[in-house]
Amino acid sequence: MSILRAVKGMNDVLPEDIPRWRRIEGLFWDTVARYGYGEVRTPVVEPTPLFVRSIGEATDIVEKEMYTFVDKGNDTLTLRPEGTASAVRAYLEHSVGGREPVTKWAYLGPMFRRERPARGRYRQFWQAGAEVFGDPGPYTDAEMIDMIVSMMRRLGVADVEVLVNSLGSGDTRARYLEALVRYLEPHEASLSEDSRRRLRTNPLRVLDSKAADDRAIAAAAPRILDYLGDEDRAHFDGLCATLEALGTPYRVEPTLVRGLDYYSRTLFEVVGHGGELGAQNTLCGGGRYDGLVEALGGAATPGLGFAIGLERLLLVMGAGETAPALDVFVVYRPGLEREASTLLKALRDGGLRADADLRGGSLKSQFRRADKSGARLGLVIGPDEVERAAVTVKDLRGGEQETLPRDGLVPRLAERLARETA
RNA sequence: GUGGCCGUAGCUCAGGGGUAGAGCACUGGAUUGUGGCUCCGGGAGUCGCGGGUUCAAAUCCCGUCGGUCACCCCA
Known part of the structure; x- marks a missing residue:
């Protein structure tokens, strides 16, 4: 391993590129401030089990993408692969929920995932994100999506699409999973190897497969939106109605699933269409995680969050003008x-x-x-x-x-x- | 993690067995203390790295590292 070469999938940003980064960062902080978020800074390393328990044992991130190491004190630590787990940990550690009913936090920093690098996908990559604790929605869900879209517009990123879905909660999920597995099992032989495995470990993810045969099967699968219970239904309808009231264009995407286990109800993604993006065209992903705080040992507290991939935003944002460095x-x-x-x-x-x-x-x-x-x-x-x-x-x-x-x-x-x- | 393509000067690239090239960038100059345009000159490369074949390898072969595309997945 050469000492004169940055670690694979990790990049330097030289002074000539900094103005573009500053533009994104400045606009992000300005935007979240307008919506009442405060900044939170957490360590880039956490105890490994925090991520395993929040993101989920059977997810790709936990199964194969974490930078995990044992430190000199024999603790098993992991470089954070995403921001929500740390935010929840800090929220609980400092008993923030006991001091205020609703907490709105924003963060910006590097995340780490050991994947095969490609354009717009790096092993150290930057995310700007935010979390809301204590608000069950759905108005905040819509507000968050609208905030992201207007920020992207201000950055000169015009060609984006907002995808939304609901994963329901509790009963809804259980009833739906049963129906989904019942539908998929007869097709098992036609599914890809990955999907066959997921049928056992995480059937929802089968819907997410990009393999052509899987897609055809997924397209005809029962839709979770048809299984929503009354409360989940009302939540989702409230989200859609609020988005319409705010004038935020969106598309309901019933197969939108996402790779983290902690999501419930609202799920959304902002995808870009610029040719610069290639296959990594998800600019932003987020959703509701109403069960996560409780699962990590806190009082039952609804949660909602998103993260934007900064390198990807950089690929599609307008050039903008940069002021000279000297007077x-x-x-x-x-x-x-x-x-x-x-x-x-x-x-x-x-x-x-x-x-x-x-x-x-x-x-x-x-x-x-x-x-x-x-x-x-x-x-x-x-x-x-x-x-x-x-x-x-x-x-x-x-x-x-x-x-x-x-x-x-x-x-x-x-x-x-x-x-x-x- | 699997497969394809690509690695030659700081950048973009030519050269595909016989002494390493161009454009841009950098730098010095074109008479006295003035940039941009033009003209003339200059420096700069272990040809990603390691091994092999050959009298001779940037060029052919193997490996490896890096990038990139597709798959996978996600921000």
């Missing part, structure tokens, strides 16, 4: 390094983003660097300027320049830059 670039004649340094300090202390090439070199080469830096203004210091206690200020877009007194220069420039950007 001014100082250019000086050899021998005037001290003057250049003190001018730079004054500019920076005055709140301007200023730089220079302190290696010196010809004015020509310094100006070339000034140009490449994207700075708005070039400041020139030569013997003439020093003698007159002045600085020559050149507009690097137009080219016109004037010599201004050094005294009062910094606030003057700050004002000029502020005026021109406004």
Whole structure:
């Protein structure tokens, strides 16, 4: 394993790409703040059993994708493969439910899954997500979906589709699973190997199969929406009606299942259609997990959450414009390094983003660097300027320049830059 | 995890047994203290890595690592 190569499926983000990331992050935080969420930060490692018990023993994530290791104290730990389990753990550990009836948390950070990497799918990938504890919905469910869609719109991601489904709860699920297995069993011989296995371990997932034969069988399978009990039905209808009231386009997708065991009732996915996405076109996934908090040892508390894959969003979001990193670039004649340094300090202390090439070199080469830096203004210091206690200020877009007194220069420039950007 | 395709300069790529190339990028210059356009010059590559075949391998063979596509799955 080369030490000069990032671990497979894990990536560096270099400064030139950071503005796009910042745009997403900034918009995410701005959006969730508008909806009343507070930020939560949890560790990237948790005790392995937390994930096994929340995500589910028979899921792909737990079965084959976790980065699990034994630390020096002999504890078995896992790099978090998703954010909900940690959020629930923190919610319980700090007894948050006892202090407030409804809790709205948002988070942004790296997640880890050992899968075969591909475009839009990495072993360390970034998710921005949110959780709501204590609100049974369905209005919050609709609000959350609407929040995600409007955020994507603001990012310039237009071509998206919202898929929703309900997995019901308790009785509904039991009755449906029975009907589903009864339907699938006669077709068992025609199912793919994976689906045959899932028929035993997690029959719902058979609906999720992309294999052509499986799809045909799944298409004719009984639909969970036809099995919803009265309360589940009312919940789902309430979700749909609220989405319509909010003007959020959506499509009911009865075979939408998703790979985590903890979901109940509302389930949704936002898929993109940009050619950049390839087969990994799920931009966001989420749903309701009303049983999870209790299953992990807390009081019965409804839960709802989603996560957006940032790398995928990056593939489909609009280019946007990026502001140059510098306001001014100082250019000086050899021998005037001290003057250049003190001018730079004054500019920076005055709140301007200023730089220079302190290696010196010809004015020509310094100006070339000034140009490449994207700075708005070039400041020139030569013997003439020093003698007159002045600085020559050149507009690097137009080219016109004037010599201004050094005294009062910094606030003057700050004002000029502020005026021109406004 | 299975199968296909691809790895040559920082980037995009040509070269498919006989001395490693182009464009862009980087860098120096085109007379005195001025960038962008143009012109001239310069630096830069263990041809992903390891093994094999051969007088000779970037080129052929095997393995391996990485990327990518499909499957699988998901964000």
